[in-house]
Amino acid sequence: MKIVVCIKQVPGSNRVSFDPITHNLVREGMAGRMNPFDENAIEAAVRLREQVGGEVVLLSMGPDATKETLHDGMAMGADSAYLLSSRAFAGSDTLATGYILAQAIRKIGAIDLILFGRQAVDADTGQVGPIVATELDLPQATFAEKIQPLDAQHVVVNRDLGAVTQTVQLTLPAVITVRAEANQPRYESPVAIQQSLTKPLTTWTDQDLTLDASRIGQAGSPTIVRKVYAPEPTTRAAKPLPQDPKEAAKALLDILQAQGLL
Amino acid sequence: MERQWTEPEQMLLRMAAKYTDAELAPYDLEMAHTNRYPDGLVEKLIQTGFLTVMLPTEYGGAGFGPEVTAAMIERIAKGSASVAATLEGHYKSVDAILKYGTDALKKALLPQATHRIFAFGMTESTGGSNPMGIQSTAKRVAGGWLLNGNKVMITNGTLAEVYCVLVKTGEQELSVFVVDNSMPGFSFGKREDFIGLRGTPIGEIFLSDVRVDDDHLLGRVGQGGAIGDHAHDDARILMGAVLSGIMQHALSLAAKYANERTALGTPIGQMQAIQRKLADIKINQETTQLLWERAAYAxxxxxPYSELAAMAKAHxxxxxxxACDDALQVYAGYGYSNDYPLAHLMLDARALEIAEGTVEKMRTAIAQAELKKEEA
Structure with missing residues (x-):
């Protein structure tokens, strides 16, 4: 089974800056880390390879520093990686990003499964996986908590939708986004860390892919960010209630009444 | 001067930090209370590959160098000095076999060092810092040696499976052999009930007519003293890193508490008396880090790094x-309670004034090295 896992480097801390004109996150020079949900997607892919054989290929779009995150992913067990990096990609929103990733996946070719983390923790949209599925016209299952290979052409996926769990059978190739509850991602072993830098990592620019220039970067991004701001830090006071349950209930009632909540 | 790590070294340190914060630090106080590692902790440590860090790649290891290995130990010690000490005991023993083992022994034994814990038994009830006081012996027999004796206070003793042991091969002659806990005549004794490093198993082994082949001798007959000294040197670099990590832990706790705790309407961290303690902890931590880094670099x-390693541990x-005493004082009454980690951090640190050679012996070695430089 040939599995592509799309991963994203996200800011390593909350101290981030934004472009004053485009309001996009400034990624250059930023200490990054792998989007935590993507670790679950890689773990799911590596476990599937351990079960049925095949290979795990990482795919990411971002500046050159994203290579560090791809090396982290290869230290977790992925076999190779592709980085899509070009000034022409700057400013791409989820739609443009999904299109570029889809074109790269077409070029990699012969894919059975495409995995994503359920969403990225920087923008929290969860859109790129479904957009890639739509671009490639593939079946998709979001919020997977369990992926079981059925035969060479099918997988069974348990989708955790909060109130209900849905079990679906997908015909391969397919796109799946993975929840954190799906697994406990492995730590990169010291030996795998050393080996990760010897695994193939290919960089593709916009020139290496077949792309419609009007669908990438700022031009291909209908999303307009009006304003970006850090929320004011809020502090809340805690008030202990009396130990005795009756007194505590009375004190709580007094507070609720004083706040006009009753 | 900030050390520039290579990308794999950075990845190792990141992984160790993540692992320590999630898998070790939450159980550190529990280890101090229960005098043992929680179930599964050692297995996961091995499964994640921590035993392989400094083992050369030809034996299945990751082949990281002494500087980043010590930096990783420091980071682990910030979450659990006990676990850092277990790894230190393993690494120093592997180092000794790497330096002094025959090719055949290395090929046979070192691939096992990826998943079996190694240890070094030197101390006996009659001799620790005085190695000639030991009573364990190895007697020549056809094609090998017969080992007898009792080793105590071994780091990882009762946990480790492979042991380097210092024994007498003559009245004034020390040699080191490697024994396996599966050998007939090998048995474990008691685990110590020490006041610090309580997660780390520190215990004794008995050797009763344990027969080993010639190639289980490390180095030459009579070279045991030098091998023991080298193992101590390697251990003392890592001990410096453990101590620096303990101080980072204590400083982090003390500074957080000093920011939160108020007295007379102000956080106690704004008071000069508390600030002086925080500054002193930082100076002690930084100077120790500089010393172990210098020794690891050498x-x-x-x-030569023997003297630098002795200074890292002695200082x-x-x-x-x-530093831990200062941090305990910042916490005041809570610092003196076993419900909080400060007391156990101080007792962890106290162990290292004794283990791997007492500080008194360190100072003698440092002074002798300096005297020798000025000899006529």
Missing amino acids: KAQGQ GSRAAVA
Whole structure:
């Protein structure tokens, strides 16, 4: 089974800056880390390879520093990686990003499964996986908590939708986004860390892919960010209630009444 | 001067930090209370590959150098000095076999060092810092040796499966052999009930007519003293790193508490008396870190590092006890309680004024090296 896992480097801390004109996150020079949900997607892919054989290929779009995150992913067990990096990609929103990733996946070719983390923790949209599925016209299952290979052409996926769990059978190739509850991602072993830098990592620019220039970067991004701001830090006071349950209930009632909540 | 790590070294340190914060630090106080590692902790440590860090790639290891290995130990010690000590005991023993083992022994034994814990038994009830006081022996027999004796206070003793042991092969002659816990005549004794490093198993082994082949001798007959000294040197670099990590832990706790705790309407961290303690902890931590880094750098460069390693441990252990005492004082009454980690951090640090050679012996070695430089 040939599995592509799309991963994203996200800011390593909350101290981030934004472009004053485009309001996009400034990624250059930023200490990054792998989007935590993507670790679950890689773990799911590596476990599937351990079960049925095949290979795990990482795919990411971002500046050159994203290579560090791809090396982290290869230290977790992925076999190779592709980085899509070009000034022409700057400013791409989820739609443009999904299109570029889809074109790269077409070029990699012969894919059975495409995995994503359920969403990225920087923008929290969860859109790129479904957009890639739509671009490639593939079946998709979001919020997977369990992926079981059925035969060479099918997988069974348990989708955790909060109130209900849905079990679906997908015909391969397919796109799946993975929840954190799906697994406990492995730590990169010291030996795998050393080996990760010897695994193939290919960089593709916009020139290496077949792309419609009007669908990438700022031009291909209908999303307009009006304003970006850090929320004011809020502090809340805690008030202990009396130990005795009756007194505590009375004190709580007094507070609720004083706040006009009753 | 900030050390520039290579990308794999950065990845190792990131992984160790993540692992320590998630898998070790949450159980550190529990280890101090229960005098043992929680179930599964050692297995996961091995499964994640921590035993392989400094083992050369030809034996299935990751082949990281002494500097980043020590930096990783420091980071682990910030979450659990006990676990850092277990790894230190393993690494120093592997180092000794790497330096002094025959090719055949290395090929047979070192691939096992990826998943079996190694240890070094030197101390006996009659001799620790005085190695000639030991009573364990190896007697020549056809094609090998017969080992008898009792080793105590071994780091990882009762946990480790492979042991380097210092024994007498003559009245004034010390040699080191490697024994396996599966050998007939090998048995475990008691685990110590020490006041610090309570997660780390520190215990004894008995050797009763344990027969080993010739190639289980490390180095030459009579070279045991030098091998023991080298193992101590390697251990003392890592001990410096453990001590620096303990102090980072104590400083982090003390500074957080000093920011949160108020007295007379102000956080106690704004009071000069508290600030002085925080500054002193930081100075003690930084000077210890500089010493172990210097010693690890010298080792990586193939330069002499015995004296630097002794300084890292001699300075670092007293500095760490003082630093933890300062941090305990910042916490005041809570610091003196076993419900909080400060007391156990101080007792962890206190162990290293004794283990791997007492600080008194360190100072003698440092002074002798300096005297020798000025000899006529």
